[in-house]
Amino acid sequence: MRDVAVVAFAQSKHERRIEGYNEIEMMMPVVGELWERTGLSANTVGFTCSGSTDFLAGQAFSFVTILDAIGPWPPISESHVEADGAWALYEAWVKLQMGEIDSALIYSYGKSSPGDLPKVLTTQLEPYVTAPLWPDAVSIAGLQARALLDSGKATEADLAEVAVRSRGNAKANPKAQLAGDFTVEQILAEPYLANPLRKHDCPPITDGAAAMIIAAGDLARELCERPAWIRGIDHRVEAHALGVRDLTDSPSTRLAGQKAGVGDGKIDIAELHAPFTHQELILADALGLGDDVAVNPSGGALAANPVMAAGLIRIGEAAERITAGGADRAVAHATSGPCLQQNLVCVLEGEG
Amino acid sequence: MAKQLAAIVGIGQTNHTATRGDVSIAGLVREAAQRALADAEMTWDDIDAVVVGKAPDFFEGVMMPELYLADALGCVGKPLLRVHTAGSVGGSTAIVAASLVQAGIHERVLTVAFEKQSESEAMWALSLPMPFSPPLVAGAGGFFAPHIRAYMHRSGAPPHIGCLVALKDRQNALKNPYAHLHEHDVTFEKIEESIMLWDPIRYSETCPSSDGAAALVISNEAGGDANGNAAWILGTAMRSEPTMFAGRDAVNPLAGQQCADDVFAQAGIKDRRAEIDVAEIYVPFSWYEPMWMENLGFAAQGEGWKMTEEGATAMDGDLPINPSGGVLSTNPIGASGMIRFAESAMQVRGQAGEHQIDGAKTALGHAYGGGSQFFAMWVVSGNKPG
Numbered sequence: 001m002r003d004v005a006v007v008a009f010a011q012s013k014h015e016r017r018i019e020g021y022n023e024i025e026m027m028m029p030v031v032g033e034l035w036e037r038t039g040l041s042a043n044t045v046g047f048t049c050s051g052s053t054d055f056l057a058g059q060a061f062s063f064v065t066i067l068d069a070i071g072p073w074p075p076i077s078e079s080h081v082e083a084d085g086a087w088a089l090y091e092a093w094v095k096l097q098m099g100e101i102d103s104a105l106i107y108s109y110g111k112s113s114p115g116d117l118p119k120v121l122t123t124q125l126e127p128y129v130t131a132p133l134w135p136d137a138v139s140i141a142g143l144q145a146r147a148l149l150d151s152g153k154a155t156e157a158d159l160a161e162v163a164v165r166s167r168g169n170a171k172a173n174p175k176a177q178l179a180g181d182f183t184v185e186q187i188l189a190e191p192y193l194a195n196p197l198r199k200h201d202c203p204p205i206t207d208g209a210a211a212m213i214i215a216a217g218d219l220a221r222e223l224c225e226r227p228a229w230i231r232g233i234d235h236r237v238e239a240h241a242l243g244v245r246d247l248t249d250s251p252s253t254r255l256a257g258q259k260a261g262v263g264d265g266k267i268d269i270a271e272l273h274a275p276f277t278h279q280e281l282i283l284a285d286a287l288g289l290g291d292d293v294a295v296n297p298s299g300g301a302l303a304a305n306p307v308m309a310a311g312l313i314r315i316g317e318a319a320e321r322i323t324a325g326g327a328d329r330a331v332a333h334a335t336s337g338p339c340l341q342q343n344l345v346c347v348l349e350g351e352g
Numbered sequence: 353m354a355k356q357l358a359a360i361v362g363i364g365q366t367n368h369t370a371t372r373g374d375v376s377i378a379g380l381v382r383e384a385a386q387r388a389l390a391d392a393e394m395t396w397d398d399i400d401a402v403v404v405g406k407a408p409d410f411f412e413g414v415m416m417p418e419l420y421l422a423d424a425l426g427c428v429g430k431p432l433l434r435v436h437t438a439g440s441v442g443g444s445t446a447i448v449a450a451s452l453v454q455a456g457i458h459e460r461v462l463t464v465a466f467e468k469q470s471e472s473e474a475m476w477a478l479s480l481p482m483p484f485s486p487p488l489v490a491g492a493g494g495f496f497a498p499h500i501r502a503y504m505h506r507s508g509a510p511p512h513i514g515c516l517v518a519l520k521d522r523q524n525a526l527k528n529p530y531a532h533l534h535e536h537d538v539t540f541e542k543i544e545e546s547i548m549l550w551d552p553i554r555y556s557e558t559c560p561s562s563d564g565a566a567a568l569v570i571s572n573e574a575g576g577d578a579n580g581n582a583a584w585i586l587g588t589a590m591r592s593e594p595t596m597f598a599g600r601d602a603v604n605p606l607a608g609q610q611c612a613d614d615v616f617a618q619a620g621i622k623d624r625r626a627e628i629d630v631a632e633i634y635v636p637f638s639w640y641e642p643m644w645m646e647n648l649g650f651a652a653q654g655e656g657w658k659m660t661e662e663g664a665t666a667m668d669g670d671l672p673i674n675p676s677g678g679v680l681s682t683n684p685i686g687a688s689g690m691i692r693f694a695e696s697a698m699q700v701r702g703q704a705g706e707h708q709i710d711g712a713k714t715a716l717g718h719a720y721g722g723g724s725q726f727f728a729m730w731v732v733s734g735n736k737p738g
Contacts, residue, residue, distance in 0.1 A: 001456075048592075055415040060408035060477055061438050064722050068594040075607035078592035078726075079444055082409065082416055082436040091433065091448060097455035098355045123415040128376060131414075237422045237432040255429060337419040342432065 525677025
């Protein structure tokens with residue numbers, strides 16, 4: 001494989017409701033920051049790929065107006081995935097592997113505030129039998145959490161500990177939506193939102209955007225003092241129906257992790273896209289992360305969960321820690337679909 | 353490392369019709385995928401990854417339906433990627449699938465594109481509100497009609513050209529068993545007398561709303577050699593430009609010109625009209641045939657309509673366009689681009705049955721989308737390059 005690295009990453013300040021700004025206005029400053037930092041532009045970058053979903057915007061072809069905003073003139077080589085930006089990164093990485101271009105812009109965004117997100121996500125379910133029953137996304141996550149607790153692999157206190165750590169880590173993240181000091185006891189005293197999940201076990205509803213530039217070989221070194229090299233990237237999907245898989249495990253994450261080479265060296269930090277506390281435990285287990293790995297130093301999706309950008313942000317957060325010298329080898333993960341149905345794993349490394 | 357050779361070794365499409373009430377969305381995509389696998393003489397186990405494309409999820413009301421389709425497409429434990437680039441998506445999806453092989457990441461990739469338009473109302477789903485504009489756009493035809501009028505004014509094309517294209521494509525569709533429209537009694541007069549929907553676009557110059565899916569199996573070089581009748585990919589290209597910008601020309605978009613320049617250069621084609629044997633291009637409204645002849649560089653500016661009038665684009669012309677009947681006869685929007693790409697590959701494999709162009713060796717597949725702003729193209733050959 002060709003050497004490709006994350007050389008620049010930017011994200012918006014994530015908020016419960018970004019009022020007075022549409023998706024274009026939310027996205028433009030983030031992309032603009034990358035142009036300023038790298039000296040690249042829509043015309044000089046080799047490829048552009050974005051990730052988003054029409055179901056958040058409530059409009060067909062919603063990605064089209066966002067593309068207009070980045071100024072594709074003269075025309076650019078460009079594509080879009082109806083998915084989290086992490087999969088847009090994958091498509092762009094494939095394009096660079098073909099060897100004809102040396103750089104790509106990836107961007108993604110999600111403005112959840114105009115709709116009812118748990119119900120919007122219901123439309124992701126099998127459409128003829130399941131979706132018409134309108135099971136909402138939090139209740140479905142509750143089923144998975146219950147299965148995990150019943151299996152004996154975790155306790156409610158273990159879930160609360162994830163929330164305490166995430167909220168605490170997020171205090172150092174200026175882009176985070178939720179942060180603060182909590183105790184396990186405080187969280188366990190909360191009422192259930194969707195038994196056994198409490199409010200702190202669930203992600204906030206977030207408006208936000210993110211963008212990234214990747215580059216190959218010497219161009220990466222030119223654009224960034226310490227590029228975060230993508231040593232492996234792979235994604236796998238599982239069956240859709242919840243009844244046919246073991247919800248307490250994530251075999252697709254395990255397989256993607258093996259293909260991406262997670263176990264090939266020591267991992268310093270991991271940014272896992274776990275919107276719910278119990279999912280972080282499932283993912284860490286599937287990836288075989290030891291206790292010495294700092295999981296979600298950014299606070300993770302529990303601190304800010306802009307749908308369709310939260311996965312790309314995990315990769316960006318991991319890459320920034322490598323670029324800043326705080327980590328040498330990191331694993332980043334993105335998820336999609338109900339109860340961790342689809343998972344992407346990316347291994348990043350710094351040089352020297 | 354350099355780009356590797358990739359080839360189409362399996363092609364499948366569904367029977368297209370206004371309402372496929374006999375199948376779910378999963379049943380529809382599986383029908384196309386199984387036909388592609390059978391054509392490739394492969395099973396689900398032979399496939400390394402799946403790439404799915406369709407136009408907006410609002411058409412069927414399912415958000416990111418590829419997640420629900422994972423089981424039906426045999427992807428459990430495999431990579432599944434979803435592409436969405438508006439009407440060009442079928443073409444873009446095939447290109448992304450090809451790039452997974454060309455980059456050396458996978459050996460065999462299944463790609464599927466679909467639309468089940470009967471589960472929606474495409475006319476109003478495509479009536480997008482434009483900021484700062486009065487809401488006059490009714491469906492895609494309402495959006496494209498002014499561009500067609502501008503083309504007619506600019507080129508001096510006589511008003512019957514659109515009817516000639518429609519007659520040709522609907523007659524070609526009679527030779528294609530998978531086509532949605534089979535109008536056995538079609539005549540020039542019937543088309544000319546059909547109701548005017550969006551002046552100058554008549555009812556019979558308009559694509560139908562179809563349910564349908566298309567699928568391809570794309571293989572690496574070894575698989576192409578083993579197949580013995582592969583369609584080799586000589587070039588792929590995608591280009592995008594803004595929807596609204598005073599400097600753009602919606603009649604002859606720069607993105608389309610540059611996409612064509614790129615794909616023909618990759619394929620080593622200099623004289624496009626002489627070297628391309630057959631082309632499947634995205635013509636949802638009849639007038640887009642002459643317009644795209646110019647945009648693709650097959651004709652000089654203002655001369656595209658002459659190719660249609662002379663019969664150059666007919667089955668027995670020097671550059672047959674849409675022998676399958678094209679989008680004008682079959683339009684499951686998310687799949688329409690992939691059908692163009694698939695039909696171009698069928699032609700160079702000599703697999704197109706009654707609508708086969710004799711001796712076709714080099715073919716263009718073309719798709720466009722949005723406000724004529726997204727383009728995807730490939731050139732395929734029955735001869736292995738190099």
